Amino acid sequence: MLGHSGCGAVSAAVDVFLNPSEYLALATNRTVRGILDQLMIVVHASARRLQQAFGDSVASRPGYRQALVEMAVVTNAAFTAHSIQRAIREAAAASLTTLYGVYLLDRCSVWAPRLGSDDWIGLADARADVESFARLGAAVAGSSRMVQLLNSDR
Ligand SMILES: [Zn+2]
Numbered sequence: 084m085l086g087h088s089g090c091g092a093v094s095a096a097v098d099v100f101l102n103p104s105e106y107l108a109l110a111t112n113r114t115v116r117g118i119l120d121q122l123m124i125v126v127h128a129s130a131r132r133l134q135q136a137f138g139d140s141v142a143s144r145p146g147y148r149q150a151l152v153e154m155a156v157v158t159n160a161a162f163t164a165h166s167i168q169r170a171i172r173e174a175a176a177a178s179l180t181t182l183y184g185v186y187l188l189d190r191c192s193v194w195a196p197r198l199g200s201d202d203w204i205g206l207a208d209a210r211a212d213v214e215s216f217a218r219l220g221a222a223v224a225g226s227s228r229m230v231q232l233l234n235s236d237r
Contacts, residue, residue: 084183086160096122129154136224145236164209182206196223
């Protein structure tokens with residue numbers, strides 16, 4: 084599962100999250116609405132993670148929108164990989180492994196958070212257990228990339 088930085092679909096979901104009235108303009112397009120509705124839960128979870136890591140004032144940081152987009156991009160890739168990995172495990176196909184990451188357009192490299200390591204370059208193993216998936220979310224929120232994004236006003 085490879086997401087990418089600056090994703091337009093995720094950005095649209097974040098913009099609707101930040102300004103719900105924008106949803107009305109998109110609501111007539113069923114395809115777009117279907118994609119947005121799926122992403123919205125990821126955006127909500129990402130916003131909550133950032134809030135837990137940085138406090139309620141995080142939404143007023145200059146790079147909040149961009150950080151939320153990038154947090155949602157990686158969460159969406161990790162969550163989708165996590166879901167696939169669980170389905171594979173249930174099908175008892177233990178030899179198959181799901182990997183995920185985010186292609187960073189500005190750096191031409193793949194970034195993927197992982198627990199127990201500071202080296203976040205390249206694809207990472209999907210987490211099949213819910214507990215470590217939750218810990219991963221906290222690690223992403225507190226990562227140097229998120230701090231950098233929150234402080235930038237690009
Ligand atoms: Zn995209």
